[in-house]
Amino acid sequence: MIHTTSRVLASDLRAHLDQTVTVSGWVNALRLQRTMQFVILRDHSGMVQVTYERDGGGPLEAVIESLTPESAVRITGRLVAAPQVKLGGLEIVPETVEVLNRAETPLPIDEHTGPEHRLDWRFLDVRKRATAQLVFAAQTTLEQGLREYAMRHGCTEMHTPKLMGTASESGAEVFKLGYFDRSAYLAQSPQFYKQMAVAAGIDRVFEIGPVFRAEPSYTSRHATEFTGVDVELSWIDDVEDVMAFEERMLAHSIAKVAEVHGEAIREVFGIEVLVPEAPFPRITMAEAQEILRAGGWDPESVKEDLDPEGERAVAAHIKEVTGHEFVFVTHYPASIRPFYHMRPADRPDLTLSFDLLWKGLEITTGAQREHRSDVLLKQAEEKGMDTAPMQDYMNIFRFGCPPHGGLGAGLGRILMVMLGLDSIREAAFLFRGPNRLTP
Template sequence: MPRTLVADLDAHIGQQVTVCGWVNSLRLQRKLQFVIVRDHTGMVQVTHRRPDGGSELEELIEHGMPPESAVVVTGTVVANEVVKLGGVEVVPTRIEVVSQADTPLPVDRNSGIDHRLDWRFLDLRRPEQRLVFEVSNTVEQAMREFAQQAGCTEIHTPKLMGTASESGAEVFAVKYFDRTAYLAQSPQFYKQMAIAAGIDRVFEIGPVFRAEPSYTARHATEFTGVDVELAWIDGADDVMRFEERMLAHALAAVRDRHGERIVESLGREVVVPEIPFPRYTMAEALKLLRERGWDPSGEKVDLDPEGERSLSALVRERHGHEFVFVTEFPVSVRPFYHLRPAGNPEVTESFDLLWNGIEITTGAQREHRYDVLVRQAEEKGLGIEPLRSYVDCFRFGAPPHGGLGAGLNRIVMVLLGLDSIRESTFLFRGPNRLAP
């Protein structure tokens, strides 16, 4: 008999069905045996009345199918408004245990995050944990949909590089036959190469590697990056307008598909932001925060995590908004390829996007003039020869362009109010974790 999903059972009342899933829990009473069976669409109560004299089925339920055993249940769907799980139950005629779970289970919902990560496949069987990845899938799908509708071409850039990107910091070196290669910390240079090739708008959603010895709740050594590059822009504001519309589109998709379940499981409402997002230059942000007591020495030129949280709190207070763009970062804290506006060469045409106090995006207009790009690289102390294949892209005519890089895992973490990026990553990688 074909398998019936739990979510579809109410369309089969009075019919015999086969449900495949895991034993979520058992409640064994004197006259009745209740088994909650779970598949990826929901849970159903399987109700078995103990017969006089006993039976093989009664014995199997009693002793042969501990929680998390994989089972195939065949029985009749019965409407029962008393049943909290959808108002239906299955009265079994046959149960097959296809794989019995060991007992006791090595992990539960009260286990610490590191222990749960050790047993990630069991941890993800919980519906609220699986919901995280359903939401992540929707965010990724909606972003891809928006980018394609906006005229972007999806590309897939190499993750093995012959030279360390940008400054050479925060990269993993790997053996590559008789030489050393490096895992890409960003598709930045390749996106720009695509622009120089005449592909007007590009995007990529793929793995990114950062050799950062960071142990914070928002850092990972491998994560999924969302990268966009747009040609023929007038400034970084064109990129910011693209991103705020893309995020609003993605959050609307999450609200429509998962909003009720997110409230039920995580107690969090999905808010689709109003456009445009508030914008503050770095100079404006520093001034406002110092007036409120942050950085009393006045020495900082960038925002630390405390500053990001404080600025977001200020924006919520002033604008009632969860997002804020911080623009015009100083040259000293931005890479050599960020464009410096002619009227203010001490800053860059760049931005970060903060969401509820956490930075989720970095973006900028890029420097597209070969001579200026080379000069800025030299000013940062970078040798040109290791960057030759990159800077050569700008020797033969390149349009004004800019783009952004965002972390999908961090976006989902903030969206769902999770405590750590570990919760929004299928198999987390950090300085101390390479397994499972």
């Protein structure tokens, strides 16, 4: 069939009043009355009412009668003003109704379906919910902002391998798989490859790509596959350079989301996207522990690392004192950080590292890396690590590697906080967790 009229989106209809238009989308609702037939058609931009007066069983009436909810249709008709219609005061009087794909009935999910079962039918779930569609629109703009800032500030985008011959970092929490006649591992971070890139003379590097973590975590903020935002900067003076880069990159990207989607996010999620001011507050891990103790935490329960409850308490305190939703927690103990984090000369028990908390959720980990071969070897030995399988990595530091540092942030976590989502499952199109490998 040849279509001479091009498709008009629901959001653009007002410009075509009293014209013949073609709309394509899904049947959102049907009201089949004795004398009238009403179809609410939905596309990704909005909805429009289609109104047909029954004509005693003609072909058009029969087609409309045969429709089912969520059927894909193409409708051509005259767009007229209809002040009584709540959907923008417009309606289409149809001339042709083409059923492109009739949906089976009943649908496998409805508004009462629980979140886990909705994930089984994610394509329908996303299609039917404006909230889900807005998540991915915001994600697109957020990523655009991150790339824009990184590229404007001298970063080269890299795509590093996700298959590794040896387990990265500590060797824990990696997925092992068969690779021809030997084993391979899914990368739990592009960390080593980013460092290789700066050693290769690519001054500043960033990557937005998949990350795999074999963590048996069942929380609202963990996933076994997620999108990581990674940056590595060379020729830095100290870790402060990395934090300054990140806070400005986030401020730029969040401002972009606020500008493009702020109104929709306010309407759909009831959330105000606030653009943060740089610099963000910074406190040391020792100061964070003091805050917890002062808040009445039992000294025995204040551990070397911050647990989720501790992160929330520290962030709430900073918000109260400074009014800021973000806080960098710095100088984590060497005992709980990777061997490649640099340590201050006067405090070898600490690291030049940080976590960034937003509204009490950790969204980033970063650090200055140790670039001196002999020191790195010593720190690996201290942690009882066998460096032989990591020879390719250790070689990076033997031939003039510059001082450098970087960060890894979770795209899903940033979206989760920005949009006030209950779970990271809602920030991914298709979630992967310990119990979910489908669809």
